[in-house]
Amino acid sequence: MEPPSKPRRLRCSVQNYDWGILGAGSTVARLYSKNSASEIVPDKPYAELWMGTHPSGPSFIAEEAEPPKPLKGLVSENPGLLGEKVAERWGIDLPFLFKVLSVAKALSIQAHPDKELAKVLHETRPEVYKDSNHKPEMAVAITEFEALCGFVGVEELKTVLNSVPEFVELIGHEDANKFLHVNEDDGDDKTKTILQKIFTKLMSASKDEYSVLVSKMKARLDAENKVRTLTEKEQLALRLEKMYPSDIGVLSSFFFNYVKLKPGEALYLGANEPHAYLSVTPATNDFNEACKCNLPHKTKQWRRSEKQLPDSLLHVE
Ligand SMILES: [Zn+2]
Numbered sequence: 001m002e003p004p005s006k007p008r009r010l011r012c013s014v015q016n017y018d019w020g021i022l023g024a025g026s027t028v029a030r031l032y033s034k035n036s037a038s039e040i041v042p043d044k045p046y047a048e049l050w051m052g053t054h055p056s057g058p059s060f061i062a063e064e065a066e067p068p069k070p071l072k073g074l075v076s077e078n079p080g081l082l083g084e085k086v087a088e089r090w091g092i093d094l095p096f097l098f099k100v101l102s103v104a105k106a107l108s109i110q111a112h113p114d115k116e117l118a119k120v121l122h123e124t125r126p127e128v129y130k131d132s133n134h135k136p137e138m139a140v141a142i143t144e145f146e147a148l149c150g151f152v153g154v155e156e157l158k159t160v161l162n163s164v165p166e167f168v169e170l171i172g173h174e175d176a177n178k179f180l181h182v183n184e185d186d187g188d189d190k191t192k193t194i195l196q197k198i199f200t201k202l203m204s205a206s207k208d209e210y211s212v213l214v215s216k217m218k219a220r221l222d223a224e225n226k227v228r229t230l231t232e233k234e235q236l237a238l239r240l241e242k243m244y245p246s247d248i249g250v251l252s253s254f255f256f257n258y259v260k261l262k263p264g265e266a267l268y269l270g271a272n273e274p275h276a277y278l279s280v281t282p283a284t285n286d287f288n289e290a291c292k293c294n295l296p297h298k299t300k301q302w303r304r305s306e307k308q309l310p311d312s313l314l315h316v317e
Pocket residue numbers: 110112137275
């Protein structure tokens with residue numbers, strides 16, 4: 001294979017998802033404007049800048065004549081650019097997608113498929129799942145950044161069941177009690193089975209069911225806020241409720257670990273690991289901005305399965 005050539009300047013794609021930061025306040029907007037020599041539209045959300053070869057937002061070689069040459073074309077004609085090991089393992093295409101995110105509003109909880117599931121999805125619905133790769137991802141915080149990531153441990157979930165009555169009302173007292181009585185001797189399988197049941201109930205509840213409970217929880221927390229300091233998770237639930245009133249995400253946030261990253265800190269998310277990027281850090285009023293690297297992005301598709309816990313919640317990209 002030929003040796004890598006000189007660095008090439010890319011012209012990148014932008015995604016204007018509605019959760020992005022508006023106008024020039026968005027790092028994504030500023031980067032994109034510099035990169036494309038275009039004006040920033042003040043009221044437009046600029047959510048993600050993409051560098052890569054994904055068909056929904058490919059990068060082009062900036063200095064090429066019209067029409068600009070796609071990065072994918074450059075790579076496929078010069079596989080040496082990837083290096084031998086990468087080309088051998090991943091084939092003649094860029095094996096990752098690099099993104100910069102400017103998040104104004106929390107994103108939906110999602111999980112990316114593992115290799116096996118990605119393959120099946122790509123084979124059955126290639127128009128939606130455009131490649132067969134698994135999509136682990138890593139996010140590096142540029143500003144303070146908050147995320148929900150992975151299911152909480154058994155003990156923390158027991159605390160949730162004891163302290164969030166609306167959650168119990170939704171999943172039912174029977175399963176809640178079963179889970180509260182799980183102990184170390186029961187083994188992972190039994191714990192997982194009950195957990196799956198609880199989570200499936202949560203995610204398949206009807207809007208009528210959960211919107212009543214979300215309002216009920218909000219009223220309860222607002223009242224309790226006057227007599228005690230709410231926990232971080234409770235405060236988060238109230239913030240999420242403001243952004244997404246009556247959304248199931250408000251209740252399901254109790255199911256996930258809440259992590260706060262300082263600039264420069266990173267979060268790795270393996271395949272199937274449920275996660276959601278959140279928004280404005282209330283203490284600093286900064287927005288959440290991060291660089292993120294994963295394999296191709298994004299349609300809001302959920303897949304529910306009773307059998308595998310992480311797969312019970314899949315927004316597959
Ligand atoms: Zn993701």
